[in-house]
Amino acid sequence: xxxxAETAVATICxxxxxDRARLLDILQSVQRQLGCVGDxxxxxxxxxxxxxxxxxxxxxxxxxxxxxxxxxxxxxxLCDDVPDxxxxxxxVGSGLEEELGIRFGETTPDGLFTLEHASxxxxxxxxxxxxxxxxxxxxxxxxxxxxxxxxIRQHPEAPDLRRLLVREYGDGQNAHDLxxxxxxxxxxxxGEVIFAERTANxxxxxxxxxxxxxxIRQVKTARLRGRGGAGFPTGMKWEFARxxxxxxxxxxxNADEGxxxxxxxxxxxxxxxDLLFEGMxxxxxxxxxxxxxxxxxxxxxxxxxxxxxxxxxxRAAGLLGENICxxxxxxxxxxxxxxxxxxxxxxxxxxxxxCEGLRGDPKNRPPFPAQRGYLGKPTAVNNVETLCCVPRILxxxxxxxxxIGSRKSTGTKLLSVxxxxxxxxxxxxxxxxxxxxxxxxxxxxxPLAVQVGGPSGQMVGAADFxxxxxxxxxxxxxxxxxxxxxxxxxAIAAQYLAFFIHESCGYCTPCRVGNVLLKERLDxxxxxxxxxxxxxxxxxxxxxxxTASRCGLGQTSPNPVLSTLRSFRPLYEARLTTPAEGRQAxxxxxxxxAEAGRLTGRRPVGxxxxxxxx
Amino acid sequence: xxxxxxxxxxxxRRIEARPGQTILEATDEACIYVPRLCWMKGLLPFGSxxxxxxxxxxxxxxxCTQPVTPGMVVENDTEELRALRRDLIDMLxxxxxxxxxxxxxxxxxxxxxxxxxxxxAAPGYPFAFPQRAPDASHPGILIDRDRCVLCARCVRASRExxxxxxxxxxxxxxxxALAVNxxxxxxxxxxxAADRAVAACPTGALMVKRIGFAxxxxxxxxxxxxxxxxxxxxxxxx
Numbered sequence: 106x107x108x109x110a111e112t113a114v115a116t117i118c119x120x121x122x123x124d125r126a127r128l129l130d131i132l133q134s135v136q137r138q139l140g141c142v143g144d145x146x147x148x149x150x151x152x153x154x155x156x157x158x159x160x161x162x163x164x165x166x167x168x169x170x171x172x173x174x175x176x177x178x179x180x181x182x183l184c185d186d187v188p189d190x191x192x193x194x195x196x197v198g199s200g201l202e203e204e205l206g207i208r209f210g211e212t213t214p215d216g217l218f219t220l221e222h223a224s225x226x227x228x229x230x231x232x233x234x235x236x237x238x239x240x241x242x243x244x245x246x247x248x249x250x251x252x253x254x255x256x257i258r259q260h261p262e263a264p265d266l267r268r269l270l271v272r273e274y275g276d277g278q279n280a281h282d283l284x285x286x287x288x289x290x291x292x293x294x295x296g297e298v299i300f301a302e303r304t305a306n307x308x309x310x311x312x313x314x315x316x317x318x319x320x321i322r323q324v325k326t327a328r329l330r331g332r333g334g335a336g337f338p339t340g341m342k343w344e345f346a347r348x349x350x351x352x353x354x355x356x357x358x359n360a361d362e363g364x365x366x367x368x369x370x371x372x373x374x375x376x377x378x379d380l381l382f383e384g385m386x387x388x389x390x391x392x393x394x395x396x397x398x399x400x401x402x403x404x405x406x407x408x409x410x411x412x413x414x415x416x417x418x419x420r421a422a423g424l425l426g427e428n429i430c431x432x433x434x435x436x437x438x439x440x441x442x443x444x445x446x447x448x449x450x451x452x453x454x455x456x457x458x459x460c461e462g463l464r465g466d467p468k469n470r471p472p473f474p475a476q477r478g479y480l481g482k483p484t485a486v487n488n489v490e491t492l493c494c495v496p497r498i499l500x501x502x503x504x505x506x507x508x509i510g511s512r513k514s515t516g517t518k519l520l521s522v523x524x525x526x527x528x529x530x531x532x533x534x535x536x537x538x539x540x541x542x543x544x545x546x547x548x549x550x551x552p553l554a555v556q557v558g559g560p561s562g563q564m565v566g567a568a569d570f571x572x573x574x575x576x577x578x579x580x581x582x583x584x585x586x587x588x589x590x591x592x593x594x595x596a597i598a599a600q601y602l603a604f605f606i607h608e609s610c611g612y613c614t615p616c617r618v619g620n621v622l623l624k625e626r627l628d629x630x631x632x633x634x635x636x637x638x639x640x641x642x643x644x645x646x647x648x649x650x651x652t653a654s655r656c657g658l659g660q661t662s663p664n665p666v667l668s669t670l671r672s673f674r675p676l677y678e679a680r681l682t683t684p685a686e687g688r689q690a691x692x693x694x695x696x697x698x699a700e701a702g703r704l705t706g707r708r709p710v711g712x713x714x715x716x717x718x719x
Numbered sequence: 720x721x722x723x724x725x726x727x728x729x730x731x732r733r734i735e736a737r738p739g740q741t742i743l744e745a746t747d748e749a750c751i752y753v754p755r756l757c758w759m760k761g762l763l764p765f766g767s768x769x770x771x772x773x774x775x776x777x778x779x780x781x782x783c784t785q786p787v788t789p790g791m792v793v794e795n796d797t798e799e800l801r802a803l804r805r806d807l808i809d810m811l812x813x814x815x816x817x818x819x820x821x822x823x824x825x826x827x828x829x830x831x832x833x834x835x836x837x838x839x840a841a842p843g844y845p846f847a848f849p850q851r852a853p854d855a856s857h858p859g860i861l862i863d864r865d866r867c868v869l870c871a872r873c874v875r876a877s878r879e880x881x882x883x884x885x886x887x888x889x890x891x892x893x894x895x896a897l898a899v900n901x902x903x904x905x906x907x908x909x910x911x912a913a914d915r916a917v918a919a920c921p922t923g924a925l926m927v928k929r930i931g932f933a934x935x936x937x938x939x940x941x942x943x944x945x946x947x948x949x950x951x952x953x954x955x956x957x
Contacts, residue, residue: 144902157884157887158900159889159898163898246899456954462889464890469781531921610892614767618847619810621893622810645802652772652779653803655769
């Protein structure tokens with residue numbers, strides 16, 4: 106007898122204690138079992154969890170990886186991020202369409218394959234890449250893609266997709282029995298902090314010998330600032346969370362690196378998970394949290410079993426759980442929360458919403474998470490790399506850490522370098538390193554521009570290559586995408602806008618509507634139909650979106666337009682046309698008349714020749 | 720014990736406020752109009768339309784969600800912010816399909832009234848002309864999603880005042896849409912035409928059926944005075 110939606114939902118909800126805050130996990134389990142979260146499942150979930158069905162449907166439809174309609178048994182998600190497209194993702198895409206006989210967004214008639222695009226799956230250094238369900242397939246060419254499809258067709262019942270798809274394991278822990286992935290670390294430069302040799306748990310031992318306030322003081326003295334991009338002082342964040350009166354506090358690690366072109370946390374999670382969990386434990390001790398969450402982006406689901414195993418080993422070793430390291434009363438444990446394909450959840454309040462089983466909408470501030478965060482309790486949200494700095498600060502001393510980098514930007518920074526260069530990968534460099542130095546290291550020859558900080562950062566031209574990567578100059582979460590001669594910065598800006606349009610939560614007007622309008626006008630200019638006034642239009646509109654948006658996504662989404670207007674204005678100007686007297690530029694009279702004719706079912710007299718082909 | 724008074728400055732004018740108030744609550748009491756759309760008296764602030772954006776000590780903030788603090792310097796009626804708000808109202812128009820000339824809400828519509836107050840004769844942005852399905856399944860209420868501005872006033876009023884959960888949102892980004900708590904449509908929910916959720920709609924997205932033009936155009940709320948005048952000169956109101 107086939108499992109009905111009701112019985113599947115009942116079992117799954119029971120396994121999560123009928124806790125609606127675990128809705129994201131519940132939905133992922135339901136989808137794994139039933140193939141989708143259809144109407145019957147939504148009704149059953151609403152009844153079981155005692156919540157409105159419209160709220161369940163709202164969550165399902167928010168996340169890219171969840172679906173209400175049945176998809177193929179194998180969902181192929183081809184990454185269509187800029188670095189992937191630079192390396193031929195479009196050719197892989199048409200190869201897959203041809204081989205499967207379907208277009209993107211469709212499912213094969215036999216129900217075996219669904220073909221989709223994914224925003225950025227964190228593999229820009231080994232692009233083009235795709236996800237086949239949870240399995241990452243890097244360095245994908247059109248031929249290889251066809252072969253893999255063929256392989257699956259011949260073994261449609263294969264229980265382990267990895268066995269079919271992964272020919273050769275990647276380096277380091279990518280070959281671990283619980284990972285078995287073809288992903289390569291591409292760690293090009295290990296620095297003094299994250300990827301250096303160290304004594305495991307020395308930082309934790311030192312921290313537990315101090316008072317929590319003293320730990321925070323050490324982190325403040327080291328002048329550690331957040332590595333996710335915003336650069337907020339970590340010690341101050343912890344102090345706020347610690348100061349908030351509450352019976353429970355939470356420490357959340359943001360492993361939702363979704364900024365296109367970023368993949369540094371992938372390498373940390375693969376090669377330094379113990380360092381990360383040690384850092385989370387110290388942070389938990391510092392702020393007085395007994396519970397921690399690791400929000401792992403859905404694209405990194407292939408690392409989940411491995412990370413769970415690391416957690417289990419730490420529990421067995423007394424490094425997690427109760428009375429950690431024999432310290433009476435210090436309890437701390439970590440739960441992994443898997444995301445489901447939503448870039449916005451990297452924003453800390455949206456991430457908290459997502460952990461609570463809600464749509465990934467950012468929350469209004471105040472209250473700030475340090476006052477009222479996860480489940481209404483004081484919460485500190487820190488980036489993976491930030492937390493990895495903490496054990497090292499405790500182990501080596503805050504003075505040691507502060508001596509690395511520049512005065513206001515201490516420590517090292519991990520950079521995810523991709524695009525037109527010969528050595529793509531992760532570089533750990535001291536903060537304050539000049540961009541030109543990194544370009545030299547990665548083998549970027551005579552680059553035209555570099556996108557620093559991903560699409561929400563800025564596109565920097567050659568005139569600015571002497572600038573420094575640090576909080577006061579080129580502040581960045583670490584994504585550097587190199588563009589060589591022959592690339593078109595404007596076309597890239599348009600692709601980045603498409604990304605933001607896809608990833609906006611839609612809560613506030615300027616981000617929901619404004620980004621669409623920006624792209625419309627940029628596309629018009631790219632099509633050679635723009636006029637001079639369009640540049641002012643873009644500048645003003647971008648300013649409105651930046652100023653009025655509610656969260657960091659909308660406040661930075663116009664950056665691709667603004668920074669190209671600043672650094673590459675001649676490229677815009679070269680594309681502008683001067684409209685005929687009394688005409689609006691880009692207005693194609695014949696095409697409009699043809700459209701009107703089509704809609705009304707009439708042939709416009711005298712203009713028949715114009716747009717018959719439409 | 721009375722709570723201490725806070726003083727803040729709005730466009731150079733010193734006004735009083737109480738701790739815990741939002742900027743919008745304080746300016747309303749001081750008869751200063753900060754334009755707003757998704758805010759509604761009696762509902763928790765939501766902060767989605769951004770029309771009430773002000774500058775607080777130079778930083779843009781939504782007046783409806785930002786609490787007052789002593790000495791804060793607020794900019795409200797400046798050229799920059801008027802232009803910004805006009806842009807936002809413009810965006811709400813082109814995002815949907817708003818045909819005021821035959822909309823039964825005309826004259827009572829807050830979006831239309833805001834456009835008039837800001838002197839928008841025609842939108843400055845290209846129309847999106849979205850295809851959105853209406854829902855006429857309920858005997859007493861019509862949902863015309865063409866006119867929905869996603870302000871969540873119905874969503875919140877249903878939950879916070881009516882004690883129901885008739886409305887919610889599905890999808891994200893530009894595809895975000897108003898949804899109802901039944902697969903069969905509004906007719907499958909416990910919505911009632913007398914719900915505050917229906918009256919809460921600032922536009923014609925939620926309409927009570929069969930009363931469309933009972934009050935003729937020309938004698939409607941904003942036919943008498945522009946939106947905001949109820950705050951600027953409350954004495955003039957009945």
